[in-house]
Amino acid sequence: MFRPLSLFVGLRYSKAKHKNKFVSFISMASIFGIILGVAVLIVGLSTMNGFEKALRDQLLSVIPHAELEVVEGDFKNEKDVLSKVREHPGVVGASPYIVMNALLQNNINMKALQMRAINPDTETQVTAVEKYIKQGGWELLSGAENSIILGEPVANQLKLSVGDTVTLLLPQPSSVKLRAPRKFAFTLTGTFKMGGQVDTTLGFIHINKAKQILGVKHATGIAFKVDDVLQAQTLAREVAYSIPVYMYVKSWITSQGYLYQDIQMVKSLMYVILLLVVAVACFNIVSTLVMAVNEKRGDIAILKTMGANKWSLRAIFMVQGAFNGLVGSIFGALLGTYLSLNLSTIFAAIENLMGRKFLSGDIYFIDYLPSQIDYQQVLVITVVAFVMSVVATLYPAWTASNIEPAKELGYSH
Incomplete structure (x- = not known):
């Protein structure tokens, strides 16, 4: 050749x-x-x-892609806001929420963490936390409004098992001074394990219970999921501009983007x-x-x-x-x-x-x-x-x- x-x-x-x-x-x-x-x-x-x-x-399956949170009060027209968010191009799903910083107590064991009050029926449109629940499930939050779901490390630190009662402590309103914190009894109906710091810093309760505790009628925040995670911040701003409410605009890029x-x-x-x-x-x-x-x-x-x-x-x-x-x-x-x-x-x-x-x-x-x-x-x-x-x-x-x-x-x- x-x-x-x-x-x-x-x-x-x-x-x-x-x-x-x-x-x-x-x-x-x-x-x-x-x-x-x-x-x-x-x-x-x-x-x-x-x-x-x-x-x-x-990580992004358990953290909302974007969030809108009112600066003061709550969303007076919550249903209309949810509809507007869901109809926006690029948004896959939306769910209301309320966030509270609280202290959990079981006997002498105490743990500070962020309580996220959610609607179990719509939360699955935004996150996939239910995949990481080891015991119990979202449906238990719907069944009993005094239910609480915690991360496994938190439950272990507080020496809690599913079915045990835990006390949630919240500060008094700013107008009330020199008063003991408010106490609310919750039943542990589930634990989750996602990995990382989320397990030790986050807990879930029903949004109706949070509204009752805080004395509000509507959600204070809207979480939503987008089809392109890298455009979450841009889409969050676009959605916020379409809603005539003074609010904070957040996305996973600001919290976990590093x-x-x-x-x-x-x-x-x-x-x-x-x-x-x-x-x-x-x-x-x-x-x-x-x-x-x-x-x-x-x-x-x-x-x-x-x-x-x-x-x-x-x-x-x-x-x-x-x-x-x-x-x-x-x-x-x-x-x-x-x-x-x-x-x-x-x-x-x-x-x-x-x-x-x-x-x-x-x-x-x-x-x-x-x-x-x-x-x-x-x-x-x-x-x-x-x-x-x-x-x-x-x-x-x-x-x-x-x-x-x-x-x-x-x-x-």
Whole structure:
């Protein structure tokens, strides 16, 4: 089968054993460097993709995407406001709520947390907290307005079991001074475990009970879910401008957005740092080819005397370097893809082997190392690594093409 001279000779040089063993070592080191750099870059970015997906699927499933909260009083026309919010383009669902900062007491055990009073019938349009309820369920809040649902860590701290009674303490209104806090008895009808700080800072009661306690007739806030989480803040403002009420506008970006920003920043840094690692590995090809050119000076001189032009000679060494880059890029992509697809399992095995948990669900919103591979990213990384390896061949290739046959073959005086 016909092959161009440059391709034929370049591939022969790539596979041939070098007289100088050090050249062979540098050649293999450049290939392994590219493999390692590409694989680590793919694994690192897959991990960041996994954290981003976990943030969207898990954390944002229990935190409302956006909230509107009146500055003073409550929503006098609650039903109309809810209808307006639900009809707005981009909004998936809405639910009323009331928030109270309270103190829970069981004997001598006490815990301060935020009580979120919700409507169980519409809360599922906004969040998916019911998925994380270990005992009981939303329907128990509807069945008894004195019901309360707490995070497992809070229930354990207060030494409570499902069915036990807990006292909720609220401060007196600002107009009433030097009075003991108001006390309300609630029955623990369920516990939830989502992971992270939400478990220790949040509790749920029925919105009707909160209205009775606070002496209001309507909700003080509207929570809603949007179809594009990254546009939550913009949509929240648009919805707020369509409602003639003075209120606070909040979204997950203001409360939890630092997590998403951290992930994006780490991704950007990882791109730069690991591409530099790949670049260093690629420029090992320069060392390999410079030594290969010095080793093959006689061969180059003979090819020149036989009529090989400068571009043919350049192409020979570009093919040789590109072959190393291609092998390194492809094997690096395969290794990185395999590790990314099995990263969670590998990480769990390492945790079991070392007998310790690296990601605690009590601190982070997940207790495992997530991974989501993006094949478009894999393709881009592979192509970039290969292009960098080809660029690294330019200087040695130009050096080879400038060799003078007369000097090398001893014909000059």
